[in-house]
Amino acid sequence: MISPLADPRAEAVLSRLHAEDARQLRSIVLRYLPRALLSRFGGGSGADVSSAADRAFLRDKLVALDADKGRLAYTYCRALDARQVVEVGTSFGVSTIYLAAALRDNAAAGGGERRLIGTEIEPVKVRAARANLAEAGLADFAEIREGDALLTLKALAGPVDFLLIDTWIPLALPALELLKPRLRPGAIVMCDNVRQFAREYRAYTDYVRDPRNGFRSMLWPKQGGVELSVRSEAPA
Template identity: 35%
Template sequence: MKELRIVNVLSEFDARLEAEHNQLKILTPEERVKHLDEMMLAVGWQTGQFLNMLLKAQGGKRILEIGTSIGYSTIWLAQAARENGGCVTTLECVASKQTQALENIRRAGLEDFVNFQLGDAVKLLENLPGTWDFVLLDLWKDLYIPCFDRFYEKLAPGAIVVADNITFPPDFRTIMKAYQEYVRAKSDLDSIEIDIGQGIELTRKEVY
């Protein structure tokens, strides 16, 4: 990523991301739950860059992000969508976070490549038409499987699904393992854990 306007917006979040990461390490699981809605919970620079390059290499145009937060990963995806001639549809349930995301996307000059949806992700997914070339899952972890079930049949051949927070925070590990086992049981999917950022599960639908 070399576009100064985009880099400047993303760079503003670096210190906050590092502070959040350090805070999550020392909080108890109960304390984490209390503060989650106040946090960015973003994927971080390394994972964002990986998503951006992966999407460009794949060439996907119909991109779905489940969990906008304040738009950090949305920016990485939208920049790739612009290059691919596509668009990101991003879902968020917290109105204040979506408002921040809208402003951040505008500042990055990428508003023409993002479609914002506000509401419960599971319900929104039931009515969103397919198909999807690329999906990023990064919301409440107990919703990963319910959300996956609602976009699975809408995945295009060769579609890629990335699930964040596979290894961190550690109190999510059990539920994330359940997600990994779930997607790996699908006969038409290949899936692997990648040690980048907070850990991701990278899944690809086979091309028949």
């Protein structure tokens, strides 16, 4: 498959992690399919994974951004000449590697300080993500903050050029609202799986698709769907 990264070291780590993610998919589908079907056809919500049992089950699961979306994120960060990128939901660091690679390449092309701030609530995943970034040779471009994103990102200084929201669904809109004042005009926000969980993401998509809230937004409809929103000035 064609990749814009052109970085064998990072690609080797990504290929191991994508393979591990694919191996885990079966157990995730078996566990969550009934909820997903209920959500689609019978009400109920597929969004809530906050129980102790769900948390324990998901602790070693990557639930990673797929490769096409990772490459899309890389390409946007390059095109934006991003300096600061924020990621809500780091897990084992798959998306983080794509984003950190873009920042490294932006620094090589244009100089200046570039940084990715990622955040993850599960300590074991934070340790794994840091190790994966180091193995990919990208540790210098990413800082992973451990804890609840609404706390770890509260005092973040702007401007933010690109924001990836790839976390459990109930956090998506609060995270966007927290970070919205730090997004520079023209910043892109990418939010994963909004088509697959359209009902659960309704509050989020309603918000970004209403231009009065300061975004112009579209659905990239492949693989569960990605919402791509450009920060614009809200009309007076």
